[in-house]
Amino acid sequence: MPLFKTNAIVIRSLNYGESDKIITFFTTDFGRLKGIAKGARRSRKRFQNALGLFSHLRLIFFDKEGMGLVRAESCDILHSFPKIKEDLKKILYGNYYLELVNEMAGEREENREAFELLLSFLSNLESTEPQEEQLRLFEIRMLSLFGYHPNMKRCELCKRDWEDLKECPTVFFSFEKGTMVCERCSKAWNHLVPFSLGTARLIEKVSQLELPKIQRLRFTLQALSESREILPKFINYQLGKEMKSLKALRGIEANLSSHLPLSPGGRGTG
Numbered sequence: 001m002p003l004f005k006t007n008a009i010v011i012r013s014l015n016y017g018e019s020d021k022i023i024t025f026f027t028t029d030f031g032r033l034k035g036i037a038k039g040a041r042r043s044r045k046r047f048q049n050a051l052g053l054f055s056h057l058r059l060i061f062f063d064k065e066g067m068g069l070v071r072a073e074s075c076d077i078l079h080s081f082p083k084i085k086e087d088l089k090k091i092l093y094g095n096y097y098l099e100l101v102n103e104m105a106g107e108r109e110e111n112r113e114a115f116e117l118l119l120s121f122l123s124n125l126e127s128t129e130p131q132e133e134q135l136r137l138f139e140i141r142m143l144s145l146f147g148y149h150p151n152m153k154r155c156e157l158c159k160r161d162w163e164d165l166k167e168c169p170t171v172f173f174s175f176e177k178g179t180m181v182c183e184r185c186s187k188a189w190n191h192l193v194p195f196s197l198g199t200a201r202l203i204e205k206v207s208q209l210e211l212p213k214i215q216r217l218r219f220t221l222q223a224l225s226e227s228r229e230i231l232p233k234f235i236n237y238q239l240g241k242e243m244k245s246l247k248a249l250r251g252i253e254a255n256l257s258s259h260l261p262l263s264p265g266g267r268g269t270g
């Protein structure tokens, strides 16, 4: 059986039988790859506890025919992201990143940019406090990288662009068509949500910017609330399902905010 090497991030990990694990990896060279790690729960030598969620590793695997499960032979940990695993909010953010990749990535379809993006967001989560912008930035970039890029540049129907629409800054988004329409044309379609031209421009900007620059972007409160209304629902619509980890995150956040006083010097000056 041919032997392969690649860098990988563990995006799902399930115990299987007495001592094995079924792992879904997101890899630099093969995109999403599902494999079995025989004896992973016994053999510390070969897998060094490397197969937990979020682990970034150098993977060696056997592949019979380029079909079905590969057989993980060994792996060396590059980053285990211990601080993510110690903090409930970080775990929830990280789980959402992994779930999005797992749902969007094609089996054995290489997407190096998406790999670099996931690694960069995990590294950022490891070293900084989770901020809601991060979720939205990740969603925007992943939508683009996996071919779901929404049209935020001009009205889909009359083709007027940002410049032409300056006078009427409220526009609408169609989840079904993944596009913006202007107020005048909005009568033609159903199931639209209103949002501002400013947020449309921001989403477009985020999808174009170089990776190192996007981590520093801050949203206004309006952009944050509008993008929260649009992006997760657009993803649900495109994938035909709700992301479980985002639902869990929202549940925990609602719970926390009902027990903690609002801090006056907190975020939101955007």
Ligand SMILES: [Zn+2]
Binding pocket: 155, 156, 157, 158, 159, 160, 181, 182, 183, 184, 185, 186
């Ligand atoms: Zn229009």
